[in-house]
Amino acid sequence: MANRDFPLIFERSKTGRTGYSLPELDVPDIDLEAELPKSYIRTESPDLPEISELDLMRHYTALSNRNYGVDSGFYPLGSCTMKYNPKINEDVARMDGFSHIHPNQPESSVQGAMEMMYDLQTALSEITGMDEVSLQSAAGAQGEWTALMMIRAFHEANGDFHRTKVIVPDSAHGTNPASATVAGFESVTVKSNDKGLVDLEDLKRVVGSDTAALMLTNPNTLGLFETEIEAMAQIVHEAGGKLYYDGANLNAIMGYARPGDMGFDAVHLNLHKTFTGPHGGGGPGSGPVGVTEELKPFLPKPILEKRGAAYRFNHDLPQSIGRVKPYYGNFGIYLRAYTYIRTMGAEGLKKASEYAVINANYLMRQLQEEYDLPFDQHCKHEFVLSGRRQKRLGVRTLDIAKRLLDYGYHPPTIYFPLNVEEALMMEPTETEAKETLDGFIEAMKQIATEARDEPELVQEAPHETIVKRMDETTAARKPILRYEK
Amino acid sequence: MEFRYLPMTEEDKQAMLASIGVKDSEELFSDIPSNVRLNRPMDLKKPANEVDLKKELAQLANKNANLKQYTSFLGAGVYDHFIPSVVDHVISRSEFYTAYTPYQPEISQGELQAIFEFQTMICELTGMDVANSSMYDGGTALAEAVNLSAAQTKRKKILVSTAVHPQYRMVIETYAKGPNLEIVYIDTKEGKTDVEQLKTALDEETASVVIQYPNFLGQLEPMEEVQQLLENQKKTMLITSSNPLALGYLTPPAAFGADIVVGDTQVFGIPAQFGGPHCGYFATTKKLMRKVPGRLVGQTTDEDGVRGFVLTLQAREQHIRRDKATSNICSNQALNALASAVAMSSIGKHGLKKMAALNMKKARYAMKKLEESGLSTVHNGAFFNEFIIQLDKPVAEINEQLLKKGIIGGYDLAKDYPDMNGHMLIAVTENRSMKEINQFVKELRDIHG
Structure with missing residues (x-):
C-alpha cells in the first residue's frame, strides 16, 4: 500500500477488535468438535476484517464519498434512465411487514404482499397493453431470456422445432444477442437505414421460416421511434415469428403508446429504470415480462392469481417454461415500483414521458451546434451525438466523457450504439430541472471550445477527481481480483 | 395535479418548446403512427399523496405475518439472521x-x-x-x-x-x-x-x-x-x-x-x-x-x-x-x-465462527428437546443448523395452527419430496432464544398430540 492509496478494510483490521454484538449462547454448551467428524471442521478461519463499529462506519462513509449517485448530481446516461429514486419508496420497502417475510410462509400469512404484487402486475399490464404479466425475472437481461424461452416453448408446442434464429437490430443492447444465445438461439443482425431505423428491406431479407423472433426496442437506442412498427410486425408475424419488446426505453412513451398495441407478443420492463427502482451501483433490478394471451400458458411458474378475495400462487402450469428464479423475484424492487406508480397515477406517468421527451429534445437542440447530430429529427427520451468532429482535433469521445467528470457530471453512455461513430448517448430523464440541463449544456459547450483551443486539457482529463485514469490494460492482463496480505 | 418528481414549470416548458422549435409537446410525439397511439387515459389508480400512500401501504404490510413479530423456524434457503x-x-x-x-x-x-x-x-x-x-x-x-x-x-x-x-x-x-x-x-x-x-x-x-x-x-x-x-x-x-x-x-x-x-x-x-x-x-x-x-x-x-x-x-x-x-x-x-x-466486516473473523457455532449449538438443543418431547427426528448424520422431524399430520395443517400461536413453523418437505409427507425441515438460527425454542417444542407437542 503506497502513501496515497486509500486503505482496504482488511488493512484497517486489527486482531482483537470487535464490530459485532451477537445473541448470547443461552442453551447448554456442547463440544462441537465432538459433534462433527474432523474432516468437516475448518482448520483455518476465513480472514474477515476485525474492526470496531465506528471505524467500519468511517470506512464505508469514506467509500461512499468516493462514489457518485443520482443524488450527487446529473447522470445523463443513455438507455439507463437515471431518474430520481424517491425516498418514500425506500421507506415502504423497509416496512417490517414487507422486508421481514419469508417466501415459504403459509400463503394465508402473506396476503398483503401478494395483493401488492397482483396490483403491480395488473398496472404493468395496463401500461404495456399486454394480457398477462409475470414479475419473476430478476433483471432486464433475465426478462429477455425468459420471454425468448417462452417464445421457444410456444414454437415447440406447435411442433415447430426449426425456428432457430432471433433477429436483432445492429443498434440493440448487447444483452439481446447474449440472451438469444443463452436461450439456445442463433442471433442474426438486421441493419439500420440512413434514418436510424430498422431497414425494412433488410428485415425482409433476414426473416424466414427459421425466424423465432425479432427483438426490438422502441423507441430504439438512438432515441428514435420505429415508425414502421406495424409493417415490421406484419413481416415477422407472416413468417410465423414473434415480436419481442425490450422495455429499456419505455420511459419515452407511457400513456402515449403501448407495446401491446404495436403488435408485440412479449415485453420485458426494467423496474429499475422507468419505475424508479434504484440502480444500487449495478443492481438489484427487476425485469417483469408481459405477454399476449397466446403465450400465457408458457409463463414461468408460479403465476399469481386472485380467487375471490384471496391471492394464490398457481404452480400447476403444464406448459410453463419452469422456474427462472427461486421464490417470486425481486419483491423489494416491486415495492418501489408500485409506490412510484401509485404516486404518479396515469396522469403523472404520462407527464413523466412527456417531460422526459421535452428535456431530451431541448438538450439535443442546444448541443447540436457544437457536436454532430447524425440523425437530425425529433427524438424521444434520449438521443445520440457523434464526437467525430472533436475526434478530428485529436479529442476522443472518451476524453470528453472524462472531462465532464471535472465539471461534476456523470458522463453520458459512450461508444454505444455501435452504429454511430464516437457515440455520446444522452438521456436526461424528466426529473431534471431546466437549470440543471442548462448547466450541463454550458459545460459541454465549454469542452467543445477546449477541444479546439487547448485539446490536451481534455485529452488528459480528469484533473479534479480523486484518482486519474486507470490502467485498465494491466488490470486485464495481470488480473488482481482479491486482496492478499 | 402537482408531481414532486417533475420540476418542469409551465414557463420552463414554453421556453424549452420554443427553443426546440415546436408549438407543443404533441409535435414531438407525432412520429408515433395514429394506429398505435393510446387514445384514452391509462386505467390506473389515482395518484396518491405521500401521507395517504404510506398509511395504505403500512396497512398492506400489516396484513403479513412478519419475522419481527413471529418466531420463525423456517429456513430452507432463506434465513432469519442477525442483521447488524x-x-x-x-x-x-x-x-x-x-x-x-x-x-x-x-x-x-x-x-x-x-x-x-x-x-x-x-x-x-x-x-x-x-x-x-x-x-x-x-x-x-x-x-x-x-x-x-x-x-x-x-x-x-x-x-x-x-x-x-x-x-x-x-x-x-x-x-x-x-x-x-x-x-x-x-x-x-x-x-x-x-x-x-x-x-x-x-x-x-x-x-x-x-x-x-x-x-x-x-x-x-x-x-x-x-x-x-x-x-x-x-x-x-x-x-x-x-x-x-x-x-x-x-x-x-x-x-x-x-x-x-x-x-x-x-x-x-x-x-x-x-x-x-x-x-x-x-x-x-x-x-x-x-x-x-x-x-x-x-x-x-x-x-x-x-x-x-x-x-x-x-x-x-x-x-x-x-x-x-x-x-x-x-x-x-x-x-x-x-x-x-x-x-461480514461487522461480524468479522471471530464473530463469524461464533455465529456459525451459535447456529449449530442452538439447532442441536432444539433437536434434543424435540426428541425428548417424543417427536422423532429423521436423520442422524452431521448437520449445520437444519434438521427434519417426522409428524403424523400434514405439515401445512400444523403450520396454520402454529401461526395462531405466533410461530412460523418449518418447511413442508412433502411439497418437493413425495415420500416425505409429514416431514418438517426446521431451521434454528442464532436469533432464536432458548425460551423461544422451548415454546416451539411445547406448541408443536400440543398440536401434534
Missing part, C-alpha cells in the same frame, strides 16, 4: 444506492473497492481463487455454473443431487434447455447424496456433479467420498452450492476439490423480503477466471501510480462480446453484495 444496524445505514447512503454500474472508475472508487472487498471475502469463505461481483441469487448462480461446466468440458450430462434446493433444481432445468443439457438426478440415502448411485452414473460424458453442502435436508454431504470418485473422472467438474455462513465453521468446498462454488449471501445482512432481492455469489478457480459470468472488479493503478479499482476482463461480457458472451447477465445484485460485505 450498520448494514442499513451504509446501504442507505445514496452515493451507493442511487449510483449506476461503476463504468467510470474515477468517480466510482467507493463502489468498486467495496465490491473488490466483497470478492475477497467470498474467496476467503469458499477457499476459491476468484469470486465475481455477484449474481441474481443462489439459484441462478448455480444454473450458470452448470452451463459453464458444460461449455468448458464440451459435455452435456449433469448429475444433480436431489438434496439440492428444489427450486434451484427447477432453475437449473430451465437454464439447461438453452444448451440442451441432460439433467440426471441422484437420489439420497439417509438424507445424503447416494454415493453408490453417483458412482454408477458418473462417466466420460459427465460435465459436472452438483452437490449442496450443507444440503437442502440439512445434512453434510460425504464430500471426501465425492472428491475421491471424481479422482477417476478428472475432467468432470464439481459444483457445490453452499450456505456461506456454514463455511464460517465448516471445511470450505475448495478443500474437497470444488471447481465452482456458488450460493446466496442472504445470510449476511439481507432481510428475507419475501424471497428477493437476495445475492448470489460465484467463486471458482484461476483456470476458469476468464469464463466467469458477470462483472469482476480488479485492482490496478492510475496514471500517478495510485491504487484503484476497475471493472475488468470485460471481454467475457455481453456489452462487448454480445452473442459470444459467457452469460447474458448485466444488472446484478451490487447493493446486496455491499450489504453482505458490510455484515
